[in-house]
Amino acid sequence: MNDGNSHVSDQDLLSLVDGELSRSHVAEVHRHLEACWNCRARMQQIEGSIADFVRAYRDNLDPQLPPAHVSRAMLKARLSELAARQPQSVWRRAVQSVAIPRRVAYLSGAIAVMLITLIVWQSPRSTLALSPDPQLTPGAALPLTEADLCSREPASESRLVLASVGKRVFEEYGIRNPQPRRYELDYLIDPDLGGSDDTRNLWPQPYSATWNARVKDALENHLRELVCAGAISLAQAQQDISMDWISAYKKYFQTDQPIEDHLAFVKDQPWQ
Amino acid sequence: MEGPRADSSVEQLFPYVDVERSTGPSALEAEVTGLFDDLRGPVLRYLSSFGLSVHDGEEVTQEVFLSLFIHLRAGKPRSNIRGWVFRVAHNLGLKRRETIQRAYRMVSPSDTRAMELQLDAAPDPEEHISSEQWRERLLAIVQALPEQDRRCLYLRAEGLRYREIADVLGISLGSVAISLARSLARLGNAGGR
Numbered sequence: 001m002n003d004g005n006s007h008v009s010d011q012d013l014l015s016l017v018d019g020e021l022s023r024s025h026v027a028e029v030h031r032h033l034e035a036c037w038n039c040r041a042r043m044q045q046i047e048g049s050i051a052d053f054v055r056a057y058r059d060n061l062d063p064q065l066p067p068a069h070v071s072r073a074m075l076k077a078r079l080s081e082l083a084a085r086q087p088q089s090v091w092r093r094a095v096q097s098v099a100i101p102r103r104v105a106y107l108s109g110a111i112a113v114m115l116i117t118l119i120v121w122q123s124p125r126s127t128l129a130l131s132p133d134p135q136l137t138p139g140a141a142l143p144l145t146e147a148d149l150c151s152r153e154p155a156s157e158s159r160l161v162l163a164s165v166g167k168r169v170f171e172e173y174g175i176r177n178p179q180p181r182r183y184e185l186d187y188l189i190d191p192d193l194g195g196s197d198d199t200r201n202l203w204p205q206p207y208s209a210t211w212n213a214r215v216k217d218a219l220e221n222h223l224r225e226l227v228c229a230g231a232i233s234l235a236q237a238q239q240d241i242s243m244d245w246i247s248a249y250k251k252y253f254q255t256d257q258p259i260e261d262h263l264a265f266v267k268d269q270p271w272q
Numbered sequence: 273m274e275g276p277r278a279d280s281s282v283e284q285l286f287p288y289v290d291v292e293r294s295t296g297p298s299a300l301e302a303e304v305t306g307l308f309d310d311l312r313g314p315v316l317r318y319l320s321s322f323g324l325s326v327h328d329g330e331e332v333t334q335e336v337f338l339s340l341f342i343h344l345r346a347g348k349p350r351s352n353i354r355g356w357v358f359r360v361a362h363n364l365g366l367k368r369r370e371t372i373q374r375a376y377r378m379v380s381p382s383d384t385r386a387m388e389l390q391l392d393a394a395p396d397p398e399e400h401i402s403s404e405q406w407r408e409r410l411l412a413i414v415q416a417l418p419e420q421d422r423r424c425l426y427l428r429a430e431g432l433r434y435r436e437i438a439d440v441l442g443i444s445l446g447s448v449a450i451s452l453a454r455s456l457a458r459l460g461n462a463g464g465r
Binding site for chain 1: 298300301304305308309312313316317320326330333334337338341342349406407410411414425426428429433434445446449450452453456457459460
């Protein structure tokens with residue numbers, strides 16, 4: 001499947017059929033598809049591959065699954081047993097059960113402090129990457145009013161920008177081979193606050209930092225609620241989030257640190 | 273899954289809790305059982321991508337929903353429970369596979385099957401391909417995909433959105449999109465029937 005420069009990539013065609021493309025890019029791709037038989041044929045081929053895979057996947061695995069009633073009964077019994085247990089004494093008994101000699105404990109503590117110091121000392125100035133470069137990403141918004149914005153439903157899912165646009169943004173930030181675990185392409189002014197898909201509104205945001213995309217998402221939702229409740233103007237919300245989103249978060253949530261709920265789902269590791 | 277083994281598994285999971293008997297199932301137990309009814313099949317299918325046997329897959333699935341019960345009882349976030357379930361299943365599946373491989377140093381059954389399928393999968397353009405052969409060829413191609421690509425494909429087939437897949441696998445949204453497009457291109461290149 002060769003893509004000419006003017007054609008839509010397979011990745012963007014798949015994002016389109018999966019409903020993962022941003023609104024304005026959807027329109028752009030649809031316009032192209034109306035004119036391009038080649039890309040429409042490729043999109044049908046992708047749909048055909050999905051259908052073939054799903055059929056083969058289910059036909060292969062479903063007959064191997066044992067009946068559910070046995071494992072269901074087992075789970076109910078184990079849940080019942082678990083429900084009867086009191087979780088309050090977990091830490092106390094855990095601490096009591098681990099008899100660590102005092103000298104070993106002191107030594108471990110000292111090593112931990114040294115390691116943390118070393119890590120902090122060697123860490124790059126990651127805070128520099130937490131905010132977008134105002135020259136490259138000043139923020140860009142569509143000409144919408146509060147009424148326009150609040151009359152439409154907020155997007156329930158993340159949307160992807162075109163791959164070519166994403167690549168350009170990373171290049172502008174001097175990142176040639178972005179590591180997937182470190183960055184995510186994020187809107188400075190979220191589309192649910194009227195932000196556009198313009199590259200001036202996109203920047204690579206650290207994925208795993210404390211002030212990360214999840215925290216910003218919470219701010220975006222909150223600002224939208226405030227705008228639609230008439231508590232602040234849309235222009236005010238756009239200005240605050242584009243000037244310094246971390247300060248805006250602190251201001252609107254009245255806190256110096258991200259609220260736990262905004263981080264909890266990502267950081268929670270219940271199996272440990 | 274014999275009883276004694278299941279009980280000892282729970283003890284290993286939660287070794288520091290006191291035991292008291294209750295009278296009947298709570299609303300939370302009913303809720304978790306309901307979620308189990310909805311998600312057991314999808315989770316078991318996903319765990320097959322780790323090469324786990326059905327028996328091990330069932331055990332891991334039980335652990336997932338027991339962990340979910342503890343998670344919800346502790347009042348932790350209830351948003352996107354399906355994504356949470358798959359994320360825990362992913363981690364427990366990895367741990368189970370490592371344990372098995374360390375203990376037995378053996379190739380997992382599905383890997384063997386994948387190899388056999390790959391050997392049989394050489395396409396012959398002159399040959400009429402039955403639907404059974406076609407399915408096996410597709411599955412062989414899937415098994416030959418990089419592990420991350422295969423998992424993206426399985427999770428997407430179970431209805432997870434890109435954001436949820438990214439959370440389960442600990443990768444970026446863009447990586448999910450790239451991985452899926454790459455996998456479907458390979459499946460597409462398998463040729464028409």
